[in-house]
Amino acid sequence: MPLSSRIRAMAAPHWLTLFGLILAGWVALYAMALPPGMVAAANLYGVEFWQSLCVVTPDLAGYWGVAAxxxxxxxxxxxxxFLPALATYDDLIHSGAATRAGFGLLLVGYLMIWLGFSAVAAGLQITLYRAGLVSPVGQSLTPWLSGALLIGAGAYQFSAIKEACLTQCREPLTFFMQHWRPGLRNPIELGLRLGALCLGCCWALMLLGFVGGVMNLAFMGLATLIMIFEKLPDLGRHLTKPLGWGLIAAGIAAIANALI
Incomplete structure (x- = not known):
């Protein structure tokens, strides 16, 4: 589909809803990352719910707050x-092979996998916090943990599992052709499959949040861009392995500094 047509297609209600949800998510993250002084100022203006929204540390929020x-x-x-896969599915909507309801179900299936990851990551954060390895905001307190996470994520960039998952994520049309079946249940199944593939690509990069701080907006923005670029066929092939070497080098440097 030409770029001009693609831009017009993304003005449809299902796309605008998706973009609105993404924007709302980033606004919520910004709110949770507000410094205490700004939270107090917000309360002075009668916005009491900001305080509970911003309490995300394990000692105050507990497991369910951290999981949220x-x-x-x-x-x-x-x-x-996930936008490239959704754009491909949208092309199938315009061809009559798929429906807008399926678009939403595809996204639901995809996010269900990542909600499962959230539950595990929250438990890991609380465990590391209680062990004194990360701060209340989820930032590593020891270069050994930081180094291990960086080296592990870097090494994973060269793994066969990462490559297999990336290959399918970079070719969503081929994926849809392989797993397509009629019926509304299929989009959820496709979303679950794609979510699992995406998890296989990105879980190690997501855990690097413990290096820079889980609520570090700069890290989250950079990591999001890296994961988007990695899934682009032309650019991603030239990014994966250099990123791996860079992460390994950073991990070795972190540990070396601790030994000096």
Missing amino acids: MWAVMVAAMMAPT
Whole structure:
């Protein structure tokens, strides 16, 4: 589809709803990352709910609060990386092979996988916090943990699992042709499959949030861009392995600095 036609197609209600949800997710993340002084100022203006929204540390929020924070974070970060697959599905809508209802179900299936990841990541954050390895905002307190996460994520960039998952994520039309079946149940199944593939691509990069801080907006923005670029066929092939070497080098440097 030509670029001009694609832009016009993305003004449809289902696209505008998706963009609105992504924007709402990033606004919520910004609110949760507000410094205490700004939270107090918001309360002076009668916006009491900001305070509870901004309490996301394990000692105050508990497991479910941290899990909710992770759920918002992965939805805001991972939904944009799913746009190429959604655009391909939208082409199928215009050809008459798919429906707008299927578009929503595809996204629901995809996000269900990442909600599962959120539940696990929240448990991991609380475990690391109680062990004294990360701060209340989820930032590593030891270069050994930072180094291990960086080296592990870098090494994973060269793994066969990462390559297999990326190959399918970069070719959504081929994926849809392989797994297409009639009926409204199929879009959910397709979303679950694509969510699992995306998880296989990105879980190690997401855990790097413990290096820079889970609620670090700069990290989240950079990580989102990297994961989007990695899924682009032309650009991603030239990004994956250099990124892996860079992460390994950063991990070694972190550990080396601790030994000096």
